[in-house]
Amino acid sequence: SQQGEEDPQALSIQEGENATMNCSYKTSINNLQWYRQNSGRGLVHLILIRSNEREKHSGRLRVTLDTSKKSSSLLITASRAADTASYFCATDYVMGNDMRFGAGTRLTVKP
Amino acid sequence: EPEVTQTPSHQVTQMGQEVILRCVPISNHLYFYWYRQILGQKVEFLVSFYNNEISEKSEIFDDQFSVERPDGSNFTLKIRSTKLEDSAMYFCASSEGTGTYEQYFGPGTRLTVT
Numbered sequence: 001s002q003q004g005e006e007d008p009q010a011l012s013i014q015e016g017e018n019a020t021m022n023c024s025y026k027t028s029i030n031n032l033q034w035y036r037q038n039s040g041r042g043l044v045h046l047i048l049i050r051s052n053e054r055e056k057h058s059g060r061l062r063v064t065l066d067t068s069k070k071s072s073s074l075l076i077t078a079s080r081a082a083d084t085a086s087y088f089c090a091t092d093y094v095m096g097n098d099m100r101f102g103a104g105t106r107l108t109v110k111p
Numbered sequence: 112e113p114e115v116t117q118t119p120s121h122q123v124t125q126m127g128q129e130v131i132l133r134c135v136p137i138s139n140h141l142y143f144y145w146y147r148q149i150l151g152q153k154v155e156f157l158v159s160f161y162n163n164e165i166s167e168k169s170e171i172f173d174d175q176f177s178v179e180r181p182d183g184s185n186f187t188l189k190i191r192s193t194k195l196e197d198s199a200m201y202f203c204a205s206s207e208g209t210g211t212y213e214q215y216f217g218p219g220t221r222l223t224v225t
Contacts, residue, residue, distance in 0.1 A: 030210040042218035043154065043202060050211050088154060092210065098144070098167050099214060101154035 006089055006102040014110050019076040021105040023089030024069075030092045032065055033099070034074050036085045043088070046074070081111045113137045115217035117203050123223045124193055132188045132220045134203030143186045144204040144214060145178065147171070154202065160186065193224045 006023045013019055023032070034046040049056045049065045049072065056063045062075040076083055086104040093100065116135045124130050136143050145157040158168040160178055177189045186205075190197055200221050204214040 033213065035216070043216040045213055045215060048211070048213050090154075090214075098156040098159055098169070099146075100156060101146075103153040 006087070006105045008105055009103065010106045010108070012108040012110065013079055015079060015081055017079055017109075019079050019083070019107055019109070021074045021087050021089075021107070023072045023074070023102055025072075025089075025091045025100075026070065027093055029067075032063075032072050033090045033092070034061075034063060034072075035088045035090060035101075037088065037104070038085045046087075076107075079107075079109045081109050083107060083109045115203055115205055115215050117201075117217035117220050119220060120218065121221045121223070123225065126195060126224055127192050130190050130193055130222060132190075132201050132203075132222070134186045134188070134205075134217055135184050136186055136203065136205030137215055138184070140205035140207050140215075142166075142206045142209055142212075143178075143180070144206075145188045146202045146204065146216075147199040148202065148219075149196075149199045157188070190222075193222075195224050198222055198224045 011019055029051050031048050031050045033048045035043040036046055037043050047056055047058050047061055047063045049063050060077045065072045086106045088101050088104040090099045090101045118133045122130055143160040146154050147157055148154045156169050158172045158178055159166045175191045179187050200219040202219045203217040206212040206214045
């Protein structure tokens with residue numbers, strides 16, 4: 001399988017805390033993207049990080065990429081109840097024209 | 112902000128029937144994709160489409176599936192003879208290019224096969 005794999009599968013935190021989700025993948029990538037999905041709804045693009053980038057920020061989101069370890073992390077700082085959703089990493093492989101998604105991390109932020 | 116749209120939002124069909132799911136990608140995008148997500152499972156790639164032909168497809172995308180860009184705006188996914196296991200959310204996506212370009216997803220069509 002060449003999909004990204006996230007961990008943990010589920011994460012429950014209190015509002016205000018930080019949430020960290022990790023993603024690992026198997027082969028060389030062009031980029032790695034993080035998406036959010038609210039229950040039963042569409043995928044919302046959060047951040048794209050290119051293979052030559054190591055860290056990227058967008059508001060309360062921070063994404064890191066370690067190509068030597070083939071892993072990425074998504075950090076959400078100062079979480080809010082509205083951040084409750086599933087978060088997926090998706091990898092765009094060098095040798096393909098598709099994106100592979102992991103199984104996602106289900107984040108619950110308790111008010 | 113431009114967005115990918117999909118219709119219908121929910122489609123119910125009987126096993127063996129043909130369904131066509133419709134998508135309108137973002138207008139200046141050149142690459143189009145279909146993904147599906149069975150309830151509670153991960154998002155799976157089905158097919159990518161560029162320059163009026165399939166550029167890549169997964170093992171899920173068998174002879175029962177086909178895609179078409181019938182005009183300058185629509186991108187369709189046809190399932191010829193639906194099976195119960197085709198029940199899923201189907202997402203369309205589009206991008207300006209590949210490699211370092213983001214894929215923008217539509218809201219999805221929930222297909223229920225009874």
